[in-house]
Amino acid sequence: MCCAGRGPGVPFGSLFETPHVSHFVVWTPHRKQWMHLGVFEDGRFRRETEGVSQRGPWHGTRVERPGAAGDTGDPRPRVGGLVATSTAGSRDAPKPAHLAEAGAVESRCVRPRIAPSHPFVSRLDALTTRLKLWRVAQMGPGVRVLGDVYVHGGGRITLGRDVTIDGRGVPVELHAEPGAELVIGDGVTFEPGASVEAQTRVDIGPGCHLGRLSKVLDNHFHPVRGDRLQRPTSKPVVLEAHVSVGARAIVLPGAFLEANVTLGPGVVISRRVKAGLHLVGSPPRVERPTA
Amino acid sequence: MKLLDHLRAFETPRPVRQALVRLIGLTAFPNCTVGRGSGAWTRIVVDVKGRATIGDHVLFFSGLAPCELKVAPGGALSIGHDCTFNYGVSVEVRREVRIGDRCMFGSFVRIADGERGPVVLGDDVWVAHGAVIEPGVTVGDGAVVSAGAVVTADVPPRTMAMGNPARVVPLSLAGEPAERP
DSSP states (O other), X not given: OOOTTOOTTOOTTHHHHOSSOEEEEEEETTTTEEEEEEEOTTSOEEEEESEEOOSSTTTTOEEOOXXXXXXXXXXXXXXXXXXXXXXXXXXTSOOOGGXXXXXXXXXXXXXXXXXXXXXXXXXXXXXXXXXXXXXOSEEOTTOEEEEEEEEESSSEEEEOTTOEEEEEEEEEEEEEOTTOEEEEOTTOEEOTTOEEEESSEEEEOTTOEEOTTOEEESOOSSOSSSOTTSOOOOOOEEEOTTOEEOTTOEEOTTOEEOTTOXXXXXXXXXXXXXXXXXXXXXXXXXXXXXX | OHHHHHHHTOOOOHHHHHHHHHHHHHHHOTTOEEXXXXXXXXXXXXXXXXXXXXXXXXXXXXXXXXXXXXXXXXOEEEEOTTOEEOTTOEEEESSEEEEOTTXXXXXXXXXXXXXXXXXXXXXXXXXXXXXXXXXXXXXXXXOEEOTTOEEOSOBOTTOEEETTTXXXXXXXXXXXXXXXX
């Protein structure tokens, strides 16, 4: 309902004035997960979802839902062995009645549009993301843009939910010609400099990852023989679920990467690749099947 | 919503773009000898301390990263007529790089010369996205360097080189049989 991070009636600055760890838990309905938010004494901010932490200095720490089985009975949430001491700056404030049951320190609805990078900037984040992606026809909740994104061409681009576009340093390019369709699934991540160009259709499945300066094309733009200025016909490109494209790898027209394919750095591919294969080198060879 | 769709599809009109290219072209190439109608769609990095000759109607495109032309003192760069450079192309010259007429360069192509000799590209060469051309390499007329290739040896005219290190594909590009290396 409101932006996460401020206790009810708590003045803005008090979160940082608390001499201890401030910790609170929010329920994220679009992920169906508890998200743990904490601000430490030195101002570092921490966000964890339930499960094993995937990134940041807390990599590998186990985060548990407050009040879950195995809890020692301590009502305070436990994050990676560290017991958070209070809610946001309002240690003495009475809890709202609906939060009084075990464990739930504070529960709010995070705005579903975007995952908060920081409780105070989440609204600004959502706004800037929407402005950066104003040429995108349709996008799901939780889309995040860091740095720049370069959307052009006039075709139809759709983004799924929780897409992360990291354009810090080098922007990410999304290009669809008029009449073309570029479909990007849920949870796709783009590293800086990744570029997708659609002349007819490019499908990027859920959970795909595009590495730095990688390129996905469905048209060669110039024919090998004959008049170089004529544009050849396109061959649609499909990346199925959880495909990972390495840094500087190039996915050429006609490529069909089945689920869980991994392309190493610098791989150039224009064919169908069976599910779960790991390709490296140029010309590509199969390294080993991924699990 | 209809209006928004039109706005989304908006591209800068061609005359405006051409005017911009000419305008930027007037100032884009310090210390270079530039022909008519050459220019860049956006800022490019030009650091010429040697000699650089650029022909007519050479275009540098805009995009994710600026193009770079770097010529060391005593180096000589020559670019022919009607060449096009996509974004992020980097040409670094210590001694000599010669690029022929009507060449096309994809994005993030890298060309550098060094002690192994000059880099010479013939006419009508197409270097695709992400290719690297190493020092001392000669690429023949009408050849194609495919995307992501790393060219370490000479490429005969009207053939195609691909891979890392680049191998010449026995593929005829001009209707006649390809010349084998």
